[in-house]
Amino acid sequence: MPIETVGGSGSHDDIPAGSQVEFVVENATFDAKAKFGPDIELDLKTLGEEHYGIPLKYWARVQQPRLDLVRKWRGDGMSDKLIKEALKERGFSFKKIDEPDKMVVGRGGNLFKILVAGTGSPRAADELLNEVNSFEELAERVVGFRFVGTVKKSADGKYIQLDGKEEIFPPATPLVAAGAPAASSADGENPRATDSDEDFDDIPF
16 A cells, blocks of 8 residues: 655645646535635645645636626625616526526536546537536546646745636646657546636635
């Protein structure tokens, strides 16, 4: 049986803000009642020779088309009366502006970008979304996914965070020598596996 390890081989101080870092999703949990709306909480670990094994969290947003607007506009100081009128102008049908709303994965959001990075393409990400029957199941499937993102410092300067405003993309594919077979995963996992979400960038640890 393997010997378990904890912690990382480096520290948050070792990675300068603005660095592009490869991450692996070690655990993922769907929370339908998160403070800022539903999300999938990701336990990430840094990869690569220079910065390996540093843990951090990221909250990938699950969109709610109407309620996301309600939250935003309330944050901007709009009254519920004005919000109701604005929602109707956008074609939403509802009895109460706070009634339950559907949950979707926005193609422009970072959750979908992580799915694309982990599966290898937007088409494969769509196929994954068609295979799962719940966001809980989707959270289970993203464990092991790898992606590259840019880090920034937390508000207090003590920790690194994934910068949700920067691009997320797949890790570089290693070059294969001429005539050599392409690498494959023995256990069947994607070898590359390793909305906006800006609202979660400043959540303290």
